[in-house]
Amino acid sequence: MSEQAIARQMNGSWVRDKIFLGLTPAEYLKSLVTPANAVIAVILAAGIPCLVLRFAKGLGAVSNLSQTWPWGLWVAFDVISGVALAAGGYTVACAVYIFGQKTFRPVLRPAILTGFLGYVFVLFGLIVDLGQPWRLPYQFFLTPGTTAVMYEVGWCVFLYLIVLGLEFAPAALEWLGLAKLRRLLEMMSIGIIVLGVTLSTLHQSSLGAFFLMTPEKVHPFWYSPFLPIFFFISSISAGIGMVIVESSLSHRAFHDRLDPKAPVDMTAITLGLAKAGALVLFAYFFIRLQGLAGSGRWDLLLTGWGAWYGVEMLGFILLPSFLFLVSVRRESVKLARFAGALTVLGVLLNRFNVSLFAYNWTLPKRYVPAAAEILISLTIVTLGVVVFRWIVNRMPVLAEHPDYRGSHE
């Protein structure tokens, strides 16, 4: 009998087995009372009313968006940063499938899940931010604005969501026991992966292309005709950093979901990622330096903006690059994790700089997000984490499914 069937027998109904983790509904609800869930409940209790307000009263009622600041926290964080931080999906998939680096296989499914949920919640953030979100399909099926960067981003994100769904589907199918469908998907896997990497290259860079038309609005240190390349390269480092951070958090938080018979060599994985991170960040630093040279505005280095630019470049790009290098030499997983966190913060900082802080840099009146905007963003992230947790606790993400062990490409 398959382990599936055994579990089902032991746990009674399908619902009890699959949804309530084998507990009775009462036991399951009781198990949800934890400090972490209390924090989540507080966040949702504050944020969901804000969401309701946003749709009941309009954008002006909940946000500090204005005529001079059409894009605020939701675009900067939930959309632009969200896409960058979901880049682990395509970077690890590329490493495992295209470059044959089987070492990273144990973190592939979590990375794809992070990517998939990341993009789903980017879509969520978009729906919150758009004035008339129900018109989203118009760009595909009604009056496509083919010259628009957003058109390319729209198609890419739409297709990539499908790709990520297909890449994650085998895990869900294993959970549901649908072996034939799962085998069908496994056959298509390399095509899906290649499509995913291509689409990611396109939309990660296009998020930078949004700001190509705003050379006067974005500070010369952050504007460049090569913004798309900057965004693409930094998305790779963001993906690497996120996988390092997410895998270390998951292995601790979901320790009981790991397979004791198949221990994962987190040291090799983390240090392998650290090596890649060191190289990417090192190159990215010099590419950004080229952007500075291209702007010709060395005079601005002596201003406050210059200092801020230095903080981003030295503290969040060059420093993590060197920390990764040292962590590889010393074989220190702890240092690599710190460098990974620094890298993620650096990409967040960069995305915020381009779209918010260094945007409208000559305007004295700055945009500050309203409390409701912050709560809504926080709610979106929290919901993403909750769904991630729900899935990891049930589906074979951190460990192989016993019935499908070793049956991967």
Added chain:
Amino acid sequence: MPVNRRQILKLAAAAGATAALPGPGGAEAALARPSKDARAVLVDIANCVGCRSCEMACSEANRLPEPESDVNFETPRATGPDRFTVVNRATAKSAGGDERFAKTQCMHCVEPACASGCVVRALEKRADGPVVYHADRCLGCRYCMVACPFGVPKYEYTKLAPIVRKCTFCAERQAEGKPPACADACPNGALTFGKRAELIEEAKKRIYGTPGKYVSEIYGELEAGGTSWLYISDVPLQTLGLPPGVSKTSYPEMADRALSAVPFVITLWPPLLMGLWAMNKRKEEVAAAGKAGEGRHE
């Protein structure tokens, strides 16, 4: 698993599907090529007395609330969702000590950033000049507001089904052969409606015809690659409240440079990636065969 034909075909189908998607054309694709008869307005600052008849006429023609009758020109006003044009006082006086005023509104650029950046073509450049807005398509992404170097589009943040609001260049009146309401209403000849090419000539005539009077620059001739609202002034242009530092090249071209790389990525990435995959697969097979051979020597 060896690279097999089935996988390559599957991949080719996927690549073909993406290539067949309506890909981005050149910047001109969604924008009508400006016809030789494209209309424009010449704003002669020297002739503007700040009467704001243009504001009145605009609000009437577009069914907007009436502009305030008493305006304190101390603080400059901005256009808004219900105010498509405003007249502000310049921060400099003329050589003769007179106050000067400037009307601002949508510039109806020859190659508008807003229209090229609109994902649903809600903003569209018509061949005869106006950049028109289709409220029934707009999904409210507000990218037009981000892209416009003049900060023109305004958004209805207070509404539940908000739309973008801006000067329409009285496109309907123009279709009937009439001038825009503001140009029609101006009592002092500050606004002259006509063909863009002819107005540029007229502007040059005025500049060179009265040496020393005008600043020898037509704001809007090259700004953003050329706009339909052209300004000549006898006070420095930067005192008029018009955005300085606007690029003298077309904005859509800047985005198009990046978008033109897209078909290349779509075409080159799949064979590159498949090639790498195949190379690594081969390496693995060779290594596995080596190990198996070793084992057989038991």
Added chain:
Amino acid sequence: MNGHELLSPHATKAIEYGIAVAYLLLFIPFWRAMSRPARARAKAPAFSFADLFQVPEGVHLHRGHAWARPEAGGVTVGIDDFGHGLVGPIDSFQLPIVGFRVRQGDSAFGLTAGGEKFALRAPVDGTVTEVNPLALSDPAALHRDPYGAGWLFRVQPVRLGHNVKTLFSGEKARKFLAESAEALQLAFRPEALSLAQDGGALVHGIARELDPEHWDDVVRASFLTR
């Protein structure tokens, strides 16, 4: 680029080329700094668990760490290198009597060590023909020669060809033992590495060292008789 240019276009381009060349020059030491530990690690004789274990010619290992060696008079059975090292000093053996029929994979014999009782699975099918008297008189001595004098009992096989298919021999056997040891190391602490070595051999009774509380569970998990 717009904005006032402090530098002429020539100077700007020169700086850009300069940055690119500087990057290339700096890349070389950067790459080398990162590759060195890996090379150093590879050069130093890396400790490999596979080196700890010997599996003599003709010996077939069962997943439960019993071994079988076909000989002229039948098949000899014992406990492998790793099994002895895992369980440590043995107090006594419980071996099947002559004439007893064993089946491959069935729990067929046992031992007592450190006050705990452990069962082990038979590696082959057959009838017991002989029991090693040394196992009964001096059980603690058997680990010194697990595949030779440390044999436990002999059986008359009935399905040897079939049985052998599910056993490990030669290189596969060494790999199996190495993986068993590595799994222990990963499941416990990295320091198990140093504990594991005692002059180049596995510390005797390593299970008790790794997990004093639940070492018997560890042993039973390895013997597949939880």
